[in-house]
Amino acid sequence: xxxxxxxxxxxxxxxxxxxxxxxxxxxxxxxxxxxxxxxxxxxxxxxxxxxxxxxxxxxxxxxxxxxxxxxxxxxxxxxxxxxxxxxxxxxxxxxxxxxxxxxxxxxxxxxxxxxxxxxxxxxxxxxxxxxxxxxxxxxxxxxxxxxxxxxxxxxxxxxxxxxxxxxxxxxxxxxxxxxxxxxxxxxxxxxxxxxxxxxxxxxxxxxxxxxxxxxxxxxxxxxxxxxxxxxxxxxxxxxxxxxxxxxxxxxxxxxxxx
Numbered sequence: 001x002x003x004x005x006x007x008x009x010x011x012x013x014x015x016x017x018x019x020x021x022x023x024x025x026x027x028x029x030x031x032x033x034x035x036x037x038x039x040x041x042x043x044x045x046x047x048x049x050x051x052x053x054x055x056x057x058x059x060x061x062x063x064x065x066x067x068x069x070x071x072x073x074x075x076x077x078x079x080x081x082x083x084x085x086x087x088x089x090x091x092x093x094x095x096x097x098x099x100x101x102x103x104x105x106x107x108x109x110x111x112x113x114x115x116x117x118x119x120x121x122x123x124x125x126x127x128x129x130x131x132x133x134x135x136x137x138x139x140x141x142x143x144x145x146x147x148x149x150x151x152x153x154x155x156x157x158x159x160x161x162x163x164x165x166x167x168x169x170x171x172x173x174x175x176x177x178x179x180x181x182x183x184x185x186x187x188x189x190x191x192x193x194x195x196x197x198x199x200x201x202x203x204x205x206x207x208x209x210x211x212x213x214x215x216x217x218x219x220x221x222x223x224x225x226x227x228x229x230x231x232x233x234x235x236x237x238x239x240x241x242x243x244x245x246x247x248x249x250x251x252x253x254x255x256x257x258x
Contacts, residue, residue: 001018002022003020004016005023005025008022008025009026011028013031014031014033015033016034019037020037020039023042024043025043026044027046028047029048031047031049032049032052032065033052034046035053035055036055038054038056039058045066048066048080049096050081050082050096052082053109054084056086056088057086058088059090062089063091063092063093064092064093065096067096068098068121068122068139069095069120070120074099076098079104082094083107083108084110086110086112088113089113090116091116092115093117094113098122101121101122102122105120105124106124111126111127111129111131114135117132118135120137120140121139122139123142123143126143126147126163128145130147132153138155141155141158142160143155144160144162146164148165148167149167150167150171152169153170153173155173156172156174156254158254159176160176161173161176161177162176162178162180162244164179164180167182167183168183168191171185172187173187174188175255175257177190177256178190178245178249180193180194190258193212210241211245214242218249219258225249229249
């Protein structure tokens with residue numbers, strides 16, 4: 001049987017793996033499923049149709065699976081799906097999706113959500129990301145893998161943050177931040193490439209060199225964006241890191257942070 005503190009309130013329909021630990025005064029709702037090795041700290045609330053994978057750590061006072069802060073939400077049976085090995089710190093809020101946004105808020109693996117961070121309805125967060133204290137994502141935001149969003153930053157709804165990007169503290173992000181880039185300010189502007197992050201994740205010198213050249217062509221040349229993209233395709237087609245850069249740009253609907 002799962003280790004449930006006597007003061008916790010766990011609905012009998014909740015599905016807990018036998019290795020789950022539930023701390024004092026925590027509340028677990030009827031549609032919750034929690035995987036092996038996950039620990040839930042005291043005074044946490046996990047409700048809604050929420051699934052947690054294996055070996056997650058939920059700290060005290062976190063709120064997972066609550067109804068979205070969206071006036072259009074009408075009680076539909078939507079989901080919050082969380083992967084494996086995430087750390088969800090104090091007072092973090094992760095909300096379920098809405099019918100209009102696809103119905104699922106999805107969190108990947110090995111992410112760190114620091115205290116007071118917020119992930120709104122219908123967001124998708126990849127793997128290995130960090131949301132620092134009081135960072136917040138509006139609804140329908142996409143955050144790709146290995147992104148850092150620093151303290152007190154906010155990301156506008158429907159915005160995308162590309163993989164290995166870095167958002168500086170206090171930034172107000174209202175347009176898409178391309179992969180590998182750093183953004184800061186209100187409203188956020190690009191401040192260069194996240195070279196340290198790329199090196200830490202094993203990018204080779206040649207890969208980083210190509211990314212630097214792509215950045216120069218896209219954002220520091222006098223070419224129009226369509227011309228810059230065409231040049232990159234001609235010079236670097238088939239290089240995975242540049243192909244992803246171009247794919248991200250092609251899919252942008254809000255426009256790019258420049």
